[in-house]
Amino acid sequence: MQICHAMEYLQGMYTRQSNQIVESALKSQAAVVLLGPRQVGKTTLALDIASERASVYLDLERDADRQILIEPDLYLDEQAGKLVILDEVQQMPGLFKSLRGQIDRRRRAGFRTGQFLLLGSASNVLLQQSAESLAGRVRYIEMPPLQLAEVGADRSNTLWLRGGFPDSFLAGSDQASMAWRLDFLRTYLERDIPALGPRIPAATLRRFWTMLAHVQGGLLNAAALAEGLGVSGQTVGRYLDLLVDLMLVRRLQPWHENVGKRLVKSPKVYVRDSGIVHALLGIENTEGLLGHPVVGGSWEGYCIEALLAAAPTGTEPFFYRTSAGAELDLVLRLPGSDIWAIEIKRTTAPKVSRGFHTGADDIKADQKLLIYAGERDVPVADGIRATPLEHGVRLLRAL
Known part of the structure; x- marks a missing residue:
């Protein structure tokens, strides 16, 4: 269907940083794949981009739109020179070979960039489907939920409580936000996952x-999870792979460099959106969150997602822990090989642990930060700074 160029953002929607990233990628690549969980704002972003240029949009979850692409080349040949947006493109995996031919023919006709914007909500599925067919022709971009830099530091506690899915964050009350998240969970479990x-x-x-929400930020103990569910460890691995693929859970790998120490080898697991953590645990408001045992893990996961969303493309995240007690909540290996050691504490007292000092020395960290709940950026030890989350985000975005 043809795009309406008068399309506007939903009232109250924040400008998304992913918008600029996608716009820039479309200027240099023939195709861009925008990945992100459902309801994160991919379609809104795509339609906003489309409103500025000649475009067509197809939602491949709709039978009518899939029918249009039964003979894809017949339709796509007519759209040369336009940006073609294909939503939930993993629904038609056979389409990627046609897209490769379309891109190559359009290149010969002089249309080298900004041809296709493909939206998807299953990362590994899409990567596997597109990697061979579109090699050298596509850039992959992950769109996170709303971030601190988008909503402002003054709304950090609301963002932490409700999470970053736009409809949850923008709800008229905490109760309405919780209701939206519970519906989101139900829809994912009953419709979206079976559809995959x-x-x-x-x-x-x-x-x-x-x-997973109950042990937010804990080491993966597949045997305990399997016992609790009455399934095999293999089945637990399959469930975890699925939620990771849907970008709903993060599996943070341990630092694996040989530092002559006995390293913990199990990954840490986080439900990626803090609002979903709280919905799964029935935490409805800030008072309930601050009194809940998960408060520390929830805050840690919230900070990690904010920092990773701000980090440069190509940043590799890890954690570090040894059997002797050295521990780093987050290790970032940045493009260019600089290493950042980060400790995250839900406290207003800017003090790092002995284990942090040891861990930072072990990995030879170039930058050492304590992300804490205070408001000032202050030195706490030689080469270590305590800083609020928003300042840590700004440091990474400036790289």
Whole structure:
């Protein structure tokens, strides 16, 4: 269908940083794949970009739009010179070979960049589908939920409580936000995940997701999870792979460089959106959150997602822990090989642990930060600064 060029953002929507990233990528690449969980704002962003140029938009979850692409080349040949936006493109995996031919023919006709914007909500599925067919022709961009830099530091506590899905964050009350997130969970479990193929009972997957929320930021203990669910460790691995692929869970790998220490080898696991953590645990308001045992893990996960969203493309995240007690909540290996050691504490007292000092020395960190709940940026030890989350985000965005 043709794009309406008068399309506007939903009232109250924040300008997304991903918009500029996608616009820039379209100027240099023939195709851009925008990845992100459902309801994160991909379609709104794509339609906003489309409103500035000649474009067409197809939602491949709609039967009518899939019918248009039964003979893809016949339709796409007519759209040469336009930006073609294909939403939920993983629904038609056979389309990628046609897109490769389209891109190559358009290049010969002089249309080298900004031809296709492909939206998808399953990262590994899309990467596998597109990697061979579109090699050298595509850039992949992950769109996170709303971030601190987009909503402002004064709304940090609201963003932490409600999470960054726009409809949850912008809800008229905490109760309305919680209701939206519960509906989101139900829809994912009962409709969206089965549509991808896995036949997993919704109640079982919800229990698994909730178990992960209870141990937010803990080391993965597949045996304990398997016992709690009454399934095999292999099945737990399959459930985790699915939620990671849907960009709903982060599996943070341990630092693996040989530093002559006995390193913890299990990954840490985080439910990526703090609002989803709180919905799974029934935490409805700030008072309930601050009194809940998960408060520390929730804050840590919230900060990690904000920092990783701000980090330069190509940054590799890890954590570091040894059997002797050295520990770093987050290690970032930046493009160019600089290493940042980061400790995250929900405290107003800017003090780092002995384990942080040891860990930072072990990995030879170039930058050492304590992200804490205070308001000032202050030195706490030789070469270590304590800084609020928003300042840590600005440091990474400036790189």
